Amino acid sequence: MVEATLGKATPLAAEELHKIHAYWRAANYLSVGQIYLLDNPLLREPLKLEHVKPRLLGHWGTTPGLNFIYVHLNRAIKAQDLNMIYIAGPGHGGPGLVANTYLEGTYSEFYPNIAQDVEGMKQLFKQFSFPGGIPSHVAPETPGSIHEGGELGYALVHGYGAVFDNPDLIVACVVGDGEAETGALATSWHSNKFLNPIHDGAVLPILHLNGYKIANPTVLARLSREELESLFVGYGYKPYFVEGSDPETMHQLMAETLDRVIAEIKSIQREARVHHNSHRPQWPMIVLRSPKGWTGPKEVDGKKTEDYWRSHQVPLANMARQPDHVRLLEEWMKSYKPEELFDENGTFVAELAELAPTGDRRMGANPHANGGLLLKDLRMPDFRDYAVEITKAGTTIAEATRVAGRFLRDVMRLNADTRNFRIMGPDETASNRIDAVLEATDRMWNAEILPEDEHISPDGRVMEVLSENMCQGWLEGYLLTGRHGFFSCYEAFIHIIDSMFNQHAKWLKTTRHIPWRRPIASLNYLLTSHVWRQDHNGFSHQDPGFIDHVLNKKAEIVRVYLPPDANTLLSVTDHCLRSRHYVNVIIAGKQPALQYLDMDAAIKHCTKGIGIWEWASNDRGSEPDVVMACAGDVPTLETLAAVDLLRENFPELKVRVVNVVDLMTLQPETEHSHGLSDKDFDSIFTTDKPIIFAFHGYPWLIHRLTYRRTNHKNLHVRGYKEEGTTTTPFDMVVLNDLDRFHLAIDVIERIPKIYYTAAYVKQMLYDKLIDHKHYINKYGEDMPEILNWKWRYYGSDGDQTPLQHSGTDTNPSQEGAEGTATRG
Structure with missing residues (x-):
């Protein structure tokens, strides 16, 4: 255990401490304003009921902690020129991330109508959780976000997905203690066994213990210090503890701790890269214990609020029925002293604004959080070169996914230098017959390796772990930061990630209509070991219903392909890997089966999609x-x-x-x-x-x-x-x-x-x-x-010419990237 303690020389000088605290006050003020205010943004007249939103929607409890972390990360980024993005795991921390991107200037750059003045602040407040505005969580509309948090549990796995093959990137990942109770998050701590410090970046987990969920205490917050330390040491981390409620002390502790953990991350990476030593280190993490609803009302109507679950959402409600709450809200907001933070025009004062990084170093402007800016096309082999030779339809036998595996192997080889393509799967690469990829790369593994182990190494780019949630989360983080990937899974058990697919599809739909968001590579599923060939595993393995779930989503986002043989699977796979901003679902068998179309016929058939x-x-x-x-x-x-x-x-x-x-x-x-x-x-x-x-x-x-x-x-x-x-x-x-x-x-x-x-x-x-x-x-x-059944030919000579293709071209239009052989 490493407890943050202050030595004689504190890391923050008096003036810097004063400014950092003021910056935090500004972020908290803007956060409260978003939840409550419709007008009078700087309280330059007495607060009245008509200044308050009629429907109060939002979450305060986690927000001051998120703001506290953000301002300290800003300090570290600026001092050390760090390339860093911020993932907010606590689901409804939206006010804090919007407030901080507004203070650093990125929000107004993306949304010029939300200017850094009184009128802009009024619009900033009004739009939050308001019709025609923005959601209460860290949504796609929020600059710097790659993680919406609509469903809890995926912050950490998204963070690791983002840093794979991103050697200079640090993801500061805030894990809420409520979120930490989910199965997906509990498993995600093991992602450090799949991280190579030579060519991957680093994740800095920050476990934010504020003690409560919506109405109950959280498990991790009620563990003893020793038990909590043992848990994370067992996971392979080196935990640093920052605990307290006094702002001045906490600022000093957090600044000192961040300096230490960033120095450790750099030391680990330097050692690995200079000596080419990929051995798994003990990565640092921070456990931040602070009050829920920190700096908010301590009591409301005689009931404890700060440092309790009552601060989770809106501490002061029922404004119309309880007019005294309007007065309490005004006192709360004025406690942040907005007159010291914003000038006459409502602009953040310059001496505080300069604490934030500039340009792309601002976490709201980092291009890794808008991955389409960094996306480069894959180098692709010609899929036609892998064709199964067909002389008569319905007489040749082949294994479709094994054929596709050879194609994927060479996609992996061609992109080895750029390291922008990975394959995910829950321990099924060989089972799903795409194991030819292991001729090009190993499975990634950075835990103990035994002499008899095959195809595992710290340099592998096939990601296998027996958790569909982790595979999906890694791939989402990888795609959202500008890379390409492929997810192979048993058809029945892809249902495990139904809700994760749901969240990603919603992200794609929303970002399609946000002008500054750039399209990312498609999320590609290969579902095999499917319902009709799970005869040996039985009823539990027999379910084709993922298609139904996918087709609930908007037509502009989802595509479902059912190639009947190997050559059509090659054509479809090539197309999907070239596509952008879709979820592509390919369903194909892995068993030896009859083949029908030669490559020319397959291309034409897939181009039309039906024939x-x-x-x-x-x-x-x-x-x-x-x-x-x-x-x-x-x-x-x-x-x-x-x-x-x-x-x-x-x-x-x-x-x-x-x-x-x-x-x-x-x-x-x-x-x-x-x-x-x-x-x-x-x-x-x-x-x-x-x-x-x-x-x-x-x-x-x-x-x-x-x-x-x-x-x-x-x-x-x-x-x-x-x-x-x-x-x-x-x-x-x-x-x-x-x-x-x-x-x-x-x-x-x-x-x-x-x-x-x-x-x-x-x-x-x-x-x-x-x-x-x-x-x-x-x-x-x-x-x-x-x-032994095969297709019999009928005709006057008993030998009809087999491949006259698909008849009339009923829909000749083609969408998508040039060179593809399937519709968009």
Whole structure:
């Protein structure tokens, strides 16, 4: 344990102490003003009820501590020319960060209408938690922010993600003691085992113990000093304690402690970089214990407020019903002596303003907090070079993600020097068959390494930890500070980060409409080990519902791709890595599977996102009797096998096969930029013919996307209907009525001209389902005719030319970066 104690020579001289305290008072004053005031910003007339907002929304309790930290970081940045950003973990500390960026000048630069004068201050106060204004938390609108804090738990993991491959950056990460109770934050302390001091920056965790959450004490605040020290030493940190409530003493303690920990960080990095020693050090951290609601009202209506949970939100409320609270608010705000802080024009006095850093060294202006400013394109290999050779569709076997892994390996190699690309995954890089990347780099690991360990080192850029939350948080921090990444995960367990995806998608949507925010690289998911091939792991591993969650977000942000084979997966992956400011979800299987499209056909198919597979259809030149649609690799296989059964038994039946790669094409063009026009949709799906749609996920999602289409009444969707167990791969589709036999029966039941003559075929199909059950129960694997099925060619010569691609180009427009082969 290192306790901050003052020696004979205090770090702050009297004048500097006076100025720093005044700066802190100014930040606190502006914070209170944002929560309460609608007018009279400098209290130059007696405060009246009409000067106060009618609805008081905001959080005071954590704010003075955040302000205290900010002013001391400013001192350290300016004194040592540090490259530093600030992450505020306490969720609703928005008033403090807005106040500090206003004082340092960045806020007015980004928002000229919020000028540094009386009128600007009035607007600053009014906009906070006000219609048409800004949120109460540290939102995308706040300069210097990469962490919104709408959901607690991710401050520290975002901080570490930001400093990976950023050797000169220090992230000062304030962890609230309420936030510290979350599982994600508790795990995030282990991020120091994935940090290499040679080529990574540093995170300075500042655990802010103010004792209380909304209405309860916090766990860490009630631990003894010794217990708290043992906890963080066990995590691998060197904790420094700054504790108290007397401002003068606390300023001196904080200044001294910051000087010491910054010197330690620099010493660690110097030792590592000069001697090329990446051995994991004991990184410093600060435990700041200060009163909740510090400097606010000590009591309200006879009840303890400062240093208690009652200061968490708005200490003085019910102004209209309790007029005395208006007087108390005025006394509180005047205790900061605003007349000493702001001149006649309402401008922050120059001798205090000069305490802040200047230019990009201001934390509100640091370009790392606006990562699009620093973003550079990846160097990309030509994805066509990794193509699976196809001579006849539906006859070649390959593993789609293994093929994509070789492409990702070379993306990693080409960007080794710039170190701006990392792959994240919860211990599944090999399991998901993208382990070719380990030929280019190791897994990152800076804990103990044993001689028998394989592919782990402190220099690795594959990030594996068995926490989807940490993988997601690291990647978000990495992307938000201007780099690129890729997240591979089992489909069922990507749900663990549902709410994190939600927060990131909201960030992307909001920043798309903030002019000074620059677009960042897309967040790319590869979801594999998916629902249809989790037969061995059972029901707990079978869930395709992440797609439904993603499609709740705005069309300008989300993209979902279901490539049916390796070449389409290559095309989609290349596109997603080149894209900007989206969340791209790719769902592809890892098991050996039939391949359908050569690279030329794959590019065309992915560019359009949807198309008729002419080589599998027989309706050219006539109207189809039925449209067989599919989205996803296993649904595509079962659809083609069903078509094979129909073609064999009903050669006169006209069948059109439609494959969907880009799920968003199903929406109308008025709802999504990738959506087909009604005219093009009707051209593909017809206006009156049955549509049998085999879908990877829950069936109702397809209905949701197409309910406005002309032929929706004839659309019948098969998909996952929450039936699963430990069984065989084919039995998984049988359990959910997605198999070839059920699909063929669906066609028979919906086409009147064959319904009665097809009775024997229908009976044969049901018999096949019975045979299947008996066979798997006896042998434990699928029938040979299922395991060995391949596409059969029909035609007068028995050998139809296989790859006539996707039919008419119904939507030829292409979005996105030049060189990509998939729509934007």
